[in-house]
Amino acid sequence: MSLYDRPEPYLALAAFLFAAGVYGLLRRRTLIGMLIAGELIFSAASLNFVALNRFAAPEPAQGQVFVLFIMGLAAAEVAIALSVVIAVYRNYRSIEADELAELRG
């Protein structure tokens, strides 16, 4: 059986994407960097959905429909997050996450 007809490579790659996304989310100090890391986590979830749908679920269209919904939500999230980033940059002249501490008690 060839490499691409088994679920293991896909699941391993999805695990790697998720780990890279979590690492970036913790490591980054700017809002846009965190947003990109979040997109990596979304991609990991999508890849898992499609792979398990291909290899373990009998209904062929279900996983693809879910991933389409994930893509729509990700697009909406990016639009909102980037407009927040622009607004924050206008007010603070910086989008470093540590500086947004006005509400700290």
Next chain:
Amino acid sequence: MTPIAEGIFVLCAAMTAAGALIAALSRRVIRSVCGLALCCLGLAGLYYFLRSPFLALMEVLIYVGAVCVTIAFAIMLAEPDEPEARTARQVSRRWGALALVVGAALLAGLLSLSLGHPWPAPAPRPSEGSVAAIGLALLTTYSVPFELISLVLLVAILGALGIARTGRHAA
């Protein structure tokens, strides 16, 4: 036929992994957007290998064509490069080590879960997930979430416009 397809598969997987590494590690944000685009191109190839060509097309269209371009615009409007650490070097390094440990632990756990036991052979399926099947599922079984997604997108666009407009004259 099969060795060529396997080579293309390995290429796609390597593109995805390399793009994710660039996106997570590089110091300049524009490079990490390019890494995200590379990762999404590789993912589109993987979706093709998973017999979902429609998803591959949508991945390229939405992620590479819309999400990455939008992030690039935001980068041009703000100054998002990772700043030099102002906190003590010790604290920053400790934080980085903590992030690395958490990422490695997640990777190891997920890998042991997904590779630890043999997967059953793929079940025979009555039909392939063609575009027609996806369209039918979207308009019958999933019609309510489909309409909700369109509402969410509309609200998101209006909200993004509203948020990005405020404070425009104050600056």
